[in-house]
Amino acid sequence: MRFTRTSKALGMAAIAALALTGCGAGGGSNDGASGGDTNRVIIVDGSEPQRPLMPADTNEVGGGKIIDMVFAGLVSYDPSGKPVNEMAESIEAPDGQNYTIKIKSGEKFTNGEAITAKTFVDAWNFGAAAKNAQLSSSFFESIKGYDEVNAEGSTADTMSGLKVVDDTTFTVELGQPESDWPLRLGYSAFAPVPAGALADPKGFGETPVGNGPYKLADGGWQHNVQIQLVPNPDYDGPRKPKNGGVTFKIFQNDDTAYQDLLSNSLDVLQTIPTSALANFESDLGDRTINKPYAGNQTIAIPEYLPEWSGEAGKLRRQAISMAINRDEITKVIFNGARQPAKDFTAPVLDGYSDSIPGHENLEFNETKAKDLWKQADAIQKWDANSTFSIAYNADKGGHQAWVEAVVNQIKNTLGIKAEGKPYPTFKEARNDATAGTLTGSIRAGWQADYPSLYNFLGPIYKTGAGSNDARYANPAFDEAISKGLGASSVSEGNQAMNKAQETLLTDLPAIPLWYQVSQGGWSDNVTNVDYGWNGVPLYYQITGK
Amino acid sequence: MTTYILKRFLQVIPVFLGATLLVYFLVFSLPGDPIAALFGDRPVNEAVAAQLRKQYNLDQPFWIQYLLYLKSIFTFDLGLDFSGRPIAAVLGEVFPVTARLAVMALIFEGFFGILFGLIAGLRKGKIFDATVLVASLIVIGIPIFVLGFVLQFFIGVQLGWAKPTVSAGASVQDLILPAIVLGLGSFAYVLRLTRTSVLENMNADYVRTATAKGLSRSRVVRVHILRNSLIPVITFLGADLGALMGGAIVTEGIFNIPGVGQRLYRAVLSGEGPTVVSIVTVLVLIYVVSNLLVDLLYAWLDPRIRYDS
Helix, strand or coil: HHHHHHHHHHHHHHHHHHHHHHCCCCCCCCCCCCCCEEECEEEEEEEECCCCCHHCCCCCHHHHHHHHHCCCCCCCCCCCCCEEEECCCECCCCCCEEEEEEECCCCCCCCCCCCCCCHHHHHHHHHHHHHCCCCHHHHHHEEEEEECCCCCCCCCCCCCCCEEEEEEEEEECCCCCCCCCCHHHHCCCHCCCCCHHHHHHHHHHCCCCCCEEEEEEEEEECCCCEEEEEEEECCCCCCCCCCCEEEECCCCCCHHHHHHHHHCCCCEECCCCHHHCCHHHHHCCCCEEEEEEEEEEEEEECCHHHHHHHHEEEEHHHHHHCCCCCCHHHHHHHCEEEEEECCCCCCCCCCCCCCCCCHHHHHHHHHHHHHHHHHHHHHHCCCCCCCEEEEEEEECCCCCHHHHHHHHHHHHHHHHHHEEEEEEEEHHHHHHHHHCCCCCEEEEEEEEECCHHHHHHHHHHHCCCCCCCCCCEEEEEEHHHHHCCCCCCCHHHHHHHHHHHHHHHHCCEEEEEEEEEEECCCCCCECCCCCEEEEEEEEEHHCCC | CCHHHHHHHHHHHHHHHHHHHHHHHHHHHCCCCHHHHCCCCCCCHHHHHHHHHHCCCCCCCCCHHHHHHHHHHCCCCCCCCCCCCEEHHHHHHHHHHHHHHHHHHHHHHHHHHHHHHHHHCCCCCCCHHHHHHHHHHHHHCHHHHHHHHHHHHHHHHHCCCCCCCCCCCCHHHHHHHHHHHHHHHHHHHHHHHHHHHHHHHHHCHHHHHHCCCCCHHHHHHHHHHHHHHHHHHHHHHHHHHHHHHHHHHHHHHHCCCCCCCHHHHHHHHHHHHHHHHHHHHHHHHHHHHHHHHHHHHEEEEEEEECCCC
């Protein structure tokens, strides 16, 4: 008896609740009706930051987006990727090695603490020291004294290259001349942090206090749910907010976020999910964007594998490159969400060129590919039983479709065995790549941390560089790169970088496939949506309709 | 009775130790270095990585790591996850959300499953029975994520009756659609189980006796048929609570619910041993307790069952 009555009551509750949903729906958003609304709180998609929100400890997109908005460094990047002064008054170095940095006076954190030259020097020293275990500490590697503070077990905490001159001036001495060093100063690792952050980084990372265009709302970070940012009224730089705040709703997958966008519960979706690529333009009409950003996709072929070493290896890599029909794959598999690569960098960068000698090695050419493969066979016979494999991680990124397409094109053009080799997780794929135990090629990609050609070349292809999965070593390339770094200006440096790319385009330690393109969309409620050089929406520009 | 309950609770101790040890070992054996993965595509900075390994005890051998973890449990300080937050706080955030979802799903499947099953059983072979049977077959046959996406698209996006995703706070109202999706599969099982059980009991001697005594139809159905038919259904529902909590990951993914499944999935991918073990241990405890409750319910439903020796 009692049992029945209870269930009846529960059932009533359920029905009542169902009725509530029915009534409550549809009344979502009336506030977007007026035009050019700069008070609207923009709701955008985000992901849960992996680490506490400390500028030098954040190296992934979820936290990176927040850091970029809450902090302002010496410079920030304009939509085309050119650095513009934010906290800096001037950054000068006649020799490319000894920099004198003047900062604007009177700048403050949102807690009222003044920002001086010492603030920057302390923040950078903290970020670089190994004992503080900051994930982005390598960004300070050019500064003199970095090797001492970043040695394993080191307790040193100041770099000899940093010196405070007065309240608004400090000097930076680099280990060697680097013409493109100022370009990287807009990266979040170089942001200033208040003194409290250095004393308690974990606590600070929960409720960061910065100097950027936005600040964290009170209790604004609800973990795994959302991060609410409100404009910082004291901010007076190039990224002045044109809305009433930005709320990052945390999504576990893009498909779900897309449903939210369709029902206008989400204002901006940074990346359209693969499943919606075919129909998002008809779903959203003109509320979409299709813009390249500073990222690319390549296949790295390790030279430590005997069949890919020496002259024969080089010819084979050229043959593989020419066997891939990039136009077809970018159209059929990606629906235009990628652009065929013409070099090793990305088209949004200052100094980019699509006609560097050797770029023809990246064009589909069936007869030449076969011919090159034959030439290689004459030097060293390809074992008919061996398989050309492309390793990729199957946990995220949706790589399987294009890997299979590339594999099939190689099979059909060259008549060799080829296959995709999935790793269950990204972590495992990286393990083999960094340990140098790959048994075939691996998909590699680069997304620039700062808009510079060198960032796409030095860290990946220099002899002994950290991300040199192919273990490529060519003194001619190394020399061309250091010549570029020693150049007296960024543009002169760019020319030297492109010269260095000529060597890469012949050697092909990795085969460039395509450039990344951001494809995003927005709801009926917002306007003025544009993306920056790095494929991240310029959130501060977005307004309500 | 008290002795019985006490005994059952003592059994929790070996289950707890076994589960934590096993899960900790499994996460420990996952290939790949979780600290190296934190660096993403970038080269691993060895000095920083070494410092982090030390922080998370990852430089210790398996047994030391496990014992340190056990110690942290008994001092009620579960340590920190990779984002530097206390794991205890993380548990406090995700479990209430998933528990709310699972209990709502359980209420949905229990109430409607038993109701529909009872009616279908009482009107065997009639149109309601046939319709419900076919419908339940379809529900059982379609994977949960298909149901989820379809309902989300039609009810959430096209009709706009509910939000397609759950908003901050995961209110009961927001969770209705996800709870229905989560409970649908089990709803079909409960329905069929109740129906079969009711059919069996309808032919039992005591039902015939009750009817012959001149009891009203509704009393016969409620007290003699339904109550006796509930035993297998209660067993199923009890075991299902644990399954719903652990298995909500698909539903949580579709409706973007910040619950146990999502956090667990992320912790497994990033190799955060203590986080994984803490979440799984709580899930195991929920299984154990819900099974105990089911056993106690038996005694209430069927007075012939007694637990004291």
